[in-house]
Every structure is written in structure tokens, then in C-alpha cells.
Amino acid sequence: SLCLHLTVKSQSRPGQPWCQVQSSMDTKPFLQYDSDSNKVRPLGFLGEEVNDTKAWTELSPTVGEAGRELRMVLPVIKLDKKEMRGPPSLQVRLCCQRETEQCSGASLLFSRNGWIALLLDTMSITWTVIDPGATGLKEEWENNQELAEYFRKISMGDCSYWLREFLEHWENMLLPEPTEPLTEAPNNHQPASIPLNKCILPLIFIFIIFICLIVIIIKKCMKKSGTTESENQAGLWFLGRFVLGRTSEK
Known part of the structure; x- marks a missing residue:
């Protein structure tokens, strides 16, 4: 829904506008107008999004005209004692809704000096008295x-047109941004597998070097002790059998 909140005063102090307007889309303000500047100013993200559209450029003269029309009816408004707080002022909430590409509802709620007085359903031009003093x-x-036809035109015509033009921008702003699909992080906690041959080969190599050192040491010891050649060969044969047995176990 789109709503315009208009405040019109019969008199205003210097520097204060006699007409002020704020409009909202689904209760979110997106524009502001005052009679002093006679300009519509954007509010919020939606206002920044639509302030260069054709519909936006038509807002200022239409809203200004609505303020002047409402100011003309102020002199005929009679206030009760409870409403006599300063010069007469009129507050109007103009709202419209759209469904299936057409206006589905439009109304104007009138308040006098802040007191709700009348409700006009412009779809059927039906007046409802809220404050008995406004009869x-x-x-x-x-x-x-x-006057009734003018209210019908601005609510079902202008308001519905603005709603249609701005609604697409508003709905696009409400759409969630696309997110990238989540990818599983690599599992860094998997145990590292080490090939078996990379473990065994270094051990065999170290074992062979160790045996060679033992053979060299044994030969030196045999020379010093004066053992015979046959005894040396027997000792080496026994050592060789021992080495082959250990290697086969690996």
C-alpha cells in the first residue's frame, strides 16, 4: 500500500510551510514535500531508487495542488472547544492498495487539529462520521x-498510478540477494597415509650398513687374534646366514 500524510494549516509562522507531506510505501517513508520549497525530496533507499523516474517528476505539482485544494476547504471547518488549539489545521491520510494489477482500495481519513473526524471510501464515495462533531x-x-470527485481522482487515479510505478522497485529491493552454494571445506583431519615401501626401504638400507660395519669389525678382530682362514670363513658364513634370516623377516 502507498499512503500520503498531508498537513495543511490556514496560517503559518514565517519560515514554516503551510503544507507538509510525507509519503510511505508499506509504512516505510520514501518522500517528503513542503510548500516553501515546492519540491519533493527522497527519503530512504526507495526514495533514492525512484527519484529519477517519470512518476517522481509528476509528484511535486500533484501534491502541491492537493495541498491548495485542502487549504481552500479549511475556512468551512468549524472546530469544537476541545479542538481549538491554535489556528485550524487539517490532516489527511490518503491511502491506496493494488491487487491483480488494479486498484483494490482507496480512502481518505480527515482529522481536524489532530482529532479524527471523517473517513471517505473513494471506491464507493461513502462518508463515515467518526467524530459526531464532524456531522x-x-x-x-x-x-x-x-470535491468528492477530486478526492476520488487523486486516490484511485494518482495514488494508484504512483503505487504501480514504485511497487516494482520496492519489490526488487525486498528480494533476497542470491547466495553462492556452500562448498564443503577440505577435511584436514584425515590421517596421512604413508606408503609401506617408503618406510621399509630406509630400514633395510640402514640394517645393511650396520651389518657391513660389523663384518669389518669382526675381520679386524680376527686378524689381531690370529684365527685361521677357515675359521674366518665359518664366522662370515654364520653372519651371512644371520643377515639373510633377518632380511627375509622384513
């Missing part, structure tokens, strides 16, 4: 066909 105002406006 006379309702009868006067009800007989003013030109």
Missing part, C-alpha cells in the same frame, strides 16, 4: 460533488 462537515462535503 455538519460531512453533510457539506457530501453535497459537494466536485
Whole structure:
């Protein structure tokens, strides 16, 4: 839904606008207007998104005209004692909704000096009195066909048009951003597998070097002890059998 909140004063102090407007999309403010500057200013992300569209450029004159029309009806508004707080002012909440590409609802809620007075359903031009003190105002406006037609035009025509033009931008802003599919992180806790031959070969190589050193030491010892050649060969044969047996076990 799109709503415009208009505040119109019969009198205003210097430096204060007599008409102020704030508009919202689904309760999120996106524009602001005042009669002093006669310009529409963007608010929020939606305002920044649509402030260069054709519909945006048409807002300022239409909203300004609505303020002037409402100011013209202020003199006929009679206030109760409870409402007499300063110069007369009129607050109007204009809202419209769209469904299936067409206007499905439009209304104007009128308040006098902050007190809710009348509700106008512009789809059926039906007036509803909320404050009994506004009965006379309702009868006067009800007989003013030109005023009722203007309210119908701005709510079902202009408001519905703005809603249609801005709704696409608003829905695109509400869409979630696409996210990349999650990929599983590599499992760094898997035990590292070491090939068996990489473990055995170094051990065999070390074992052979160790045996060679033993053979050299034994030969030197035999020379010093004066053992015969046959005894030396027997000792080496026994050592060779021992080495082959250990190697086969590996």
C-alpha cells in the first residue's frame, strides 16, 4: 500500500510551510514535500531508487495542488472547544492498495487539529462520521460533488498510478540477494597415509650398513687374534646366514 500524510494549516509562522507531506510505501517513508520549497525530496533507499523516474517528476505539482485544494476547504471547518488549539489545521491520510494489477482500495481519513473526524471510501464515495462533531462537515462535503470527485481522482487515479510505478522497485529491493552454494571445506583431519615401501626401504638400507660395519669389525678382530682362514670363513658364513634370516623377516 502507498499512503500520503498531508498537513495543511490556514496560517503559518514565517519560515514554516503551510503544507507538509510525507509519503510511505508499506509504512516505510520514501518522500517528503513542503510548500516553501515546492519540491519533493527522497527519503530512504526507495526514495533514492525512484527519484529519477517519470512518476517522481509528476509528484511535486500533484501534491502541491492537493495541498491548495485542502487549504481552500479549511475556512468551512468549524472546530469544537476541545479542538481549538491554535489556528485550524487539517490532516489527511490518503491511502491506496493494488491487487491483480488494479486498484483494490482507496480512502481518505480527515482529522481536524489532530482529532479524527471523517473517513471517505473513494471506491464507493461513502462518508463515515467518526467524530459526531464532524456531522455538519460531512453533510457539506457530501453535497459537494466536485470535491468528492477530486478526492476520488487523486486516490484511485494518482495514488494508484504512483503505487504501480514504485511497487516494482520496492519489490526488487525486498528480494533476497542470491547466495553462492556452500562448498564443503577440505577435511584436514584425515590421517596421512604413508606408503609401506617408503618406510621399509630406509630400514633395510640402514640394517645393511650396520651389518657391513660389523663384518669389518669382526675381520679386524680376527686378524689381531690370529684365527685361521677357515675359521674366518665359518664366522662370515654364520653372519651371512644371520643377515639373510633377518632380511627375509622384513
